[in-house]
Amino acid sequence: MQGKKFISPEAWFSMIYPSAWSEFEDGEGSFLFYNPDNWTGNFRISAYKIDASSTGNGMKYGMSLVQRELDENSSATLVTVGPLKCAYSKEMFQEDGTYYTTHIWIAGIDNVAFECSFTVAKGGDITEAEKVIESLAIRKDGQKYPAELIPIRLCEVFEVNEAYEWVVETVKKQQKKDFQGIEEDLPKIQELIDNGELPTKKRDPWLALGITVCAILANEVEGMEWMTLIDGNREAPVLCYKDSGKMIDPMKLVWSKIKAGEPCNVVEEYKNVMSD
Structure with a gap:
C-alpha cells in the first residue's frame, strides 16, 4: 500500500x-x-x-x-x-x-x-x-x-514544542527579551551558549537550543519539514528539505560540539546550512 x-x-x-x-x-x-x-x-x-x-x-x-x-x-x-x-x-x-x-x-x-x-x-x-x-x-x-526517516510523530512534535518554549522562557528570564523564532533571534541563543549558565554535562538544554535553531530555519526557509529519525535506540526530530532530502540534525548543531568541548557559533552554523 x-x-x-x-x-x-x-x-x-x-x-x-x-x-x-x-x-x-x-x-x-x-x-x-x-x-x-x-x-x-x-x-x-x-x-x-x-x-x-x-x-x-x-x-x-x-x-x-x-x-x-x-x-x-x-x-x-x-x-x-x-x-x-x-x-x-x-x-x-x-x-x-x-x-x-x-x-x-x-x-x-x-x-x-x-x-x-x-x-x-x-x-x-x-x-x-x-x-x-x-x-x-x-x-x-x-x-x-537501517536508519529511517518517517513523517514526524506526535511525540516528536511535543518534543519540538517543549524545547522551543523552554528557549523562549529562558531568553525572557535571563535576557529580558522577547523571542520571535526568526533569524534575528540567533544572537540570543548564542548568548545562552556563551554566558556559562547551562550545565555542560546535561544534554537536554543544549538539544533544545539545536531544535530551536532548526525551528527558526523551518520558519525562514521554504520547503523544510520536520521528520522523525529512527536509528537504533535513537528516535528524534530532525529537519529535512522536502526536495533534496538533506537532513539537519538538531543534536549536531549544538550538543555534539558542547559534548566534544568544541566552540559553537549558531549564527555561523545557520549560515552554513543556508548556503548548502
Missing part, C-alpha cells in the same frame, strides 16, 4: 497508513489516525509486547491473545486480514443523533499483540483500516535495522 510509514515509539512495530491521514493525540499507549480534511473514520492501534525469551511460549503471545478474545467474546469471529488471523467484532453506538460502528480487530505477530479499531459512520467502508492492518510488521529484538 502506498502511504506514510509509522514506526511506534521504542520501535516495536511499523505500519503503512493512508497519505491523507495524520496522527492525533489519544490515550496513553494508543495511537490515533484519521483524515482531518475528509473524515472517513478514526483508526486506533495499541500494541502489547512481552520478552520473546521470557517464557517458552513468548513467540506465541500475540496469537494467544487472539484466541483469548475468541474464547471470551461471544461476538468475536476469526477472520483473515492480509497475512494475519484476527479476532474481529464490532460495536454500534449513537452520538448527537448519528449512528456509528466501531470495528475491532485483535491480531498477533510472534511476541506482539495488536488491538486495532476503526470507527465509521454506520455502513461506512472499512477497506482503509484493513489495508493498514495488512501492513503491520514487528521489529525484532536484537536485530539491527
Whole structure:
C-alpha cells in the first residue's frame, strides 16, 4: 500500500497508513489516525509486547491473545486480514443523533499483540483500516535495522514544542527579551551558549537550543519539514528539505560540539546550512 510509514515509539512495530491521514493525540499507549480534511473514520492501534525469551511460549503471545478474545467474546469471529488471523467484532453506538460502528480487530505477530479499531459512520467502508492492518510488521529484538526517516510523530512534535518554549522562557528570564523564532533571534541563543549558565554535562538544554535553531530555519526557509529519525535506540526530530532530502540534525548543531568541548557559533552554523 502506498502511504506514510509509522514506526511506534521504542520501535516495536511499523505500519503503512493512508497519505491523507495524520496522527492525533489519544490515550496513553494508543495511537490515533484519521483524515482531518475528509473524515472517513478514526483508526486506533495499541500494541502489547512481552520478552520473546521470557517464557517458552513468548513467540506465541500475540496469537494467544487472539484466541483469548475468541474464547471470551461471544461476538468475536476469526477472520483473515492480509497475512494475519484476527479476532474481529464490532460495536454500534449513537452520538448527537448519528449512528456509528466501531470495528475491532485483535491480531498477533510472534511476541506482539495488536488491538486495532476503526470507527465509521454506520455502513461506512472499512477497506482503509484493513489495508493498514495488512501492513503491520514487528521489529525484532536484537536485530539491527537501517536508519529511517518517517513523517514526524506526535511525540516528536511535543518534543519540538517543549524545547522551543523552554528557549523562549529562558531568553525572557535571563535576557529580558522577547523571542520571535526568526533569524534575528540567533544572537540570543548564542548568548545562552556563551554566558556559562547551562550545565555542560546535561544534554537536554543544549538539544533544545539545536531544535530551536532548526525551528527558526523551518520558519525562514521554504520547503523544510520536520521528520522523525529512527536509528537504533535513537528516535528524534530532525529537519529535512522536502526536495533534496538533506537532513539537519538538531543534536549536531549544538550538543555534539558542547559534548566534544568544541566552540559553537549558531549564527555561523545557520549560515552554513543556508548556503548548502
